[in-house]
Structures are given as structure tokens and as C-alpha cells.
Amino acid sequence: VTDGIPVQVCTACGSRFFPERLACSRCGSRRFTTAVVTEALVEEVTTVRRAPGGLAGGPVAIATVRLGEGPRVVARVRADTQAGETVHLALQGGAPVASDEVSR
Amino acid sequence: VSGRALVVGAAEVPYARQTDKTTLELLADAAELACADAGISLGDVDGIGVSSFTLRPDHAIDLAWRLGLRVRWLMDDSNGGASALNLLQHARRALEADDARCVLLLAGDAFGRESFRELADEYNSATRDHLAPLPFGGPNSLFALLTRRQMAAHGLRREDYAQIVVAQRAWAARNPGAVYRTALTLEQYLAEPVVADPLTRVDCVPIVSGADAVVVAREKERGPAVRIRGLVAAHNVDDQAGSGLTTGLAEAAAALWHAAGLSPADVDVAAVYDDYPAMVLAQLADLGFAPDGVPALPAAIAAGETVPFNTSGGQLSAGQAGAAGGMHGVVEVVRQLRGDAGVRQIDGAEIGLVSGYGMVLYRYGACANAAVLERAE
Numbered sequence: 001v002t003d004g005i006p007v008q009v010c011t012a013c014g015s016r017f018f019p020e021r022l023a024c025s026r027c028g029s030r031r032f033t034t035a036v037v038t039e040a041l042v043e044e045v046t047t048v049r050r051a052p053g054g055l056a057g058g059p060v061a062i063a064t065v066r067l068g069e070g071p072r073v074v075a076r077v078r079a080d081t082q083a084g085e086t087v088h089l090a091l092q093g094g095a096p097v098a099s100d101e102v103s104r
Numbered sequence: 105v106s107g108r109a110l111v112v113g114a115a116e117v118p119y120a121r122q123t124d125k126t127t128l129e130l131l132a133d134a135a136e137l138a139c140a141d142a143g144i145s146l147g148d149v150d151g152i153g154v155s156s157f158t159l160r161p162d163h164a165i166d167l168a169w170r171l172g173l174r175v176r177w178l179m180d181d182s183n184g185g186a187s188a189l190n191l192l193q194h195a196r197r198a199l200e201a202d203d204a205r206c207v208l209l210l211a212g213d214a215f216g217r218e219s220f221r222e223l224a225d226e227y228n229s230a231t232r233d234h235l236a237p238l239p240f241g242g243p244n245s246l247f248a249l250l251t252r253r254q255m256a257a258h259g260l261r262r263e264d265y266a267q268i269v270v271a272q273r274a275w276a277a278r279n280p281g282a283v284y285r286t287a288l289t290l291e292q293y294l295a296e297p298v299v300a301d302p303l304t305r306v307d308c309v310p311i312v313s314g315a316d317a318v319v320v321a322r323e324k325e326r327g328p329a330v331r332i333r334g335l336v337a338a339h340n341v342d343d344q345a346g347s348g349l350t351t352g353l354a355e356a357a358a359a360l361w362h363a364a365g366l367s368p369a370d371v372d373v374a375a376v377y378d379d380y381p382a383m384v385l386a387q388l389a390d391l392g393f394a395p396d397g398v399p400a401l402p403a404a405i406a407a408g409e410t411v412p413f414n415t416s417g418g419q420l421s422a423g424q425a426g427a428a429g430g431m432h433g434v435v436e437v438v439r440q441l442r443g444d445a446g447v448r449q450i451d452g453a454e455i456g457l458v459s460g461y462g463m464v465l466y467r468y469g470a471c472a473n474a475a476v477l478e479r480a481e
Contacts, residue, residue, distance in 0.1 A: 019230040019466060025343045046300045047301055051242055052224060
């Protein structure tokens with residue numbers, strides 16, 4: 001588990017990306033730096049109750065969250081999370097997860 | 105209207121929740137049925153294109169070999185719900201350029217429960233690396249989020265989405281090849297078990313095994329053929345950064361209607377890619393079939409005031425046979441335009457529309473394409 005989400009920042013125009021891109025979709029540059037973003041705004045939430053092959057750990061709350069003015073990412077959040085909340089994110093095995101969900 | 109490429113045959117191997125057949129066998133069955141429908145023999149085919157998630161380790165050339173075909177045009181397309189029209193986009197030009205004279209386009213998959221879960225978790229590297237470890241339970245959760253956005257943007261309720269599912273299920277009752285044919289009421293729709301709120305079981309396309317095929321040729325042997333009046337595509341139009349509530353069709357539609365020399369009002373029958381009801385609304389609007397806006401569409405659908413669409417029951421009732429999802433709509437519209445749709449035939453159908461959508465890269469589908477087709481005597 002690492003704190004925050006590593007976001008690509010285009011060195012030419014400042015556009016931000018997650019997941020990783022090969023070139024900036026705005027200006028075409030291939031040079032990026034990384035910014036670690038920890039806070040995100042929750043836009044929508046769903047609770048996944050059924051899945052192909054089942055959900056070993058039970059229902060999972062999944063949300064669209066926005067990293068500041070940067071990318072929207074899909075994150076696992078606590079079951080009672082509401083749209084409009086701010087969550088603190090970590091990266092767990094490649095997945096963006098709200099910090100209070102990491103121990104699950 | 106250009107038109108050397110004609111769709112001269114179409115077929116679907118009946119979809120099933122379970123199959124004992126391999127992907128190669130299902131595709132071969134579809135090939136045989138489509139050639140028979142076209143009134144040709146397999147030996148007449150000199151080009152082959154295929155779309156399948158489960159064909160690996162085999163490729164289009166393996167299929168040609170196993171079917172005993174010598175070909176001079178060969179294509180694999182792995183782009184899911186957009187693959188059928190992608191293949192048709194290429195095949196049309198191959199025929200016009202005389203690179204081939206008779207092309208067989210195939211799509212299909214044989215799934216077990218485990219093979220579908222693997223596909224969902226390893227759909228692409230972004231999914232494998234960032235969604236599967238959530239876990240996310242496959243694309244249903246992503247379209248649950250998208251549907252929430254659409255509900256908020258347009259003030260829609262679950263009852264509105266029910267109109268699409270109920271209407272398509274009514275069509276499915278007239279399609280012996282559909283997997284779910286039992287009529288669905290609004291009350292039953294609302295009582296369905298939740299998969300990922302707001303989506304219930306009947307909002308999520310059911311995964312089946314099966315295959316579809318069309319024959320595209322310079323000349324027809326049997327019955328009316330189908331001409332391509334326009335075919336457009338727009339992929340990765342917003343970098344997965346937007347809402348997903350409009351597809352690439354929103355920017356491609358003007359070119360489509362211009363190429364066809366027609367407008368949405370001219371269309372007699374449509375097949376709109378229906379992995380989820382929200383995407384049916386989105387594509388109908390993008391293509392110009394919602395003159396009064398998205399919020400008015402559900403009531404218009406319930407009243408039968410829209411263009412007849414997804415007359416096979418669509419994928420939501422007929423099933424989604426993996427990569428055949430895009431070809432399913434092509435086959436249905438070709439059948440309608442050739443007068444081969446049996447008890448669900450739209451009388452006098454002359455102009456059809458098919459859309460393709462899909463390839464969920466991270467948050468929603470990135471691919472979109474559409475074709476306007478015309479009955480050609």
C-alpha cells in the first residue's frame with residue numbers, strides 16, 4: 001500500500017492522467033513527471049452485490065472520484081460513502097482505495 | 105450512393121447460456137449458416153474476418169485453415185462491440201478495391217463462467233492493473249456509475265430504464281433465438297435483484313455463447329441484398345475523462361446522415377448496441393433519434409413512438425455472445441431488410457441503422473460506430 005495516487009503530469013502542458021498514458025492527449029508530449037494526489041471528491045457510488053464468479057469478500061462499494069481538477073478514477077470506498085464527500089486515497093495492489101478501506 | 109459491397113447473407117447460431125461447443129465450432133456453424141443464407145458455398149469465400157475474445161491461441165488464419173478456405177483478404181478485429189462494423193468498414197473497401205469478391209465476417213465466443221470472469225478482469229491492461237484488484241466485479245459496476253450520472257443529468261428514474269428493458273423483452277418473445285423470452289412487467293423489473301445499484305439483473309447484458317456471421321459480396325445469389333449507405337466511426341473521443349453520457353456517435357452522426365443522404369426519420373428499423381439501457385438512451389440521442397431530448401425518450405419508447413429498435417430483443421434479452429455483440433445487431437437489421445425476420449418482421453423495412461459501442465478502457469466504452477443500411481432488390 002502506498003499513500004495517494006501517482007498521477008502523470010505532462011511537463012509541457014500540465015495535463016494530468018491516470019491510468020498511465022504513453023503521450024499527452026492534449027499536446028502530444030511524451031514527457032511526464034509524477035504527482036502524488038491524496039484527496040479526491042466522490043462523484044457517484046455503487047455497491048456491487050453480484051459478480052461473475054462471486055465476490056469473495058462480500059459487497060464492494062465502488063465510486064467515481066475526481067482528483068482535484070485532474071483525472072476521474074474508479075476507487076473502492078467505505079460502504080456508507082456519499083457523493084460530494086472528500087476521501088483520502090491510497091494505492092493498494094494497483095487499485096485506488098479510500099484509506100479507511102485499505103485494511104479490508 | 106456508392107454500393108459495390110452488398111451484405112448478401114446473415115446468420116446467427118442460436119445463443120445459449122451453456123455450450124459444449126468450442127469457439128471454433130460455433131464460428132464454423134455461423135459460417136455454414138451464413139453461406140447457406142447467401143446461397144453460396146464456403147468455397148466461394150475469398151476473404152475472412154473474425155472477432156472473438158476466446159479464439160486465442162487461434163487467429164483468423166486458423167479459422168480459414170480449419171474451414172478449408174483459400175483467402176486473399178484476412179482480418180482479426182479484437183475491438184468487442186465495435187468489431188462487427190469495424191470489419192464491415194474494412195470489408196466494404198476491400199470489395200470496392202477488388203481485394204476480395206466474397207468476404208465472410210464472423211464473430212462469436214464460447215464462455216464458461218470462469219473464462220468470462222478472466223476476460224472481465226483482464227480485458228485490457230488498465231482493467232487488469234487498476235480495476236480487477238478493487239475488485240470491481242466486471243463492467244456492470246462501471247455502467248452502474250454511468251447510469252447514476254445519466255439519472256442525475258436528465259432526471260431519470262428506474263421506471264424510465266424499465267421501458268427499454270420491457271420493450272425489448274416483448275420483441276424477444278417473437279425471436280426463438282433469444283435466451284430470455286418471457287414477458288417482463290414494470291413491477292417485475294423493479295423487483296429484480298440488484299447487481300450494482302441502480303442496475304438489476306435485467307439491466308446487465310446476459311453473457312451467453314454463440315456466433316453470428318454475414319457474407320459481404322459484389323453480387324447476390326439469393327433474395328434481396330443490403331447496401332451500405334453510410335458507415336462512420338469515432339473512437340476514443342474524450343480520453344475516458346468525461347461522463348461517458350455521449351458516445352463518439354454524437355460527433356460522427358452528421359457525417360453518417362450526410363453519407364447516407366438520409367435522416368433519422370427515414371429509418372424503418374434500428375439495432376442500437378445495448379449492453380446497458382443507459383447506453384441505448386445515449387446512442388439514440390447521439391444519432392438523432394431523440395428530437396425532444398433524452399428525458400422524453402422513455403415515454404416515447406413505451407408508447408412505441410420511436411423507431412423500432414432491437415427487434416431481436418437486443419442483447420439484453422437475446423444475450424451477448426462475447427464479441428458477437430456487435431454482429432448481433434447487424435444480423436438482425438439485415439434480416440429485417442431482407443424480409444427474413446419472421447413474426448417480428450417490420451413491414452416494408454427498407455432503411456436500417458446499426459450501431460456499435462464498446463471497449464471499456466477504464467470507465468466506459470471508447471469505441472463507437474454506426475451504419476445506415478438499405479434494402480437493395
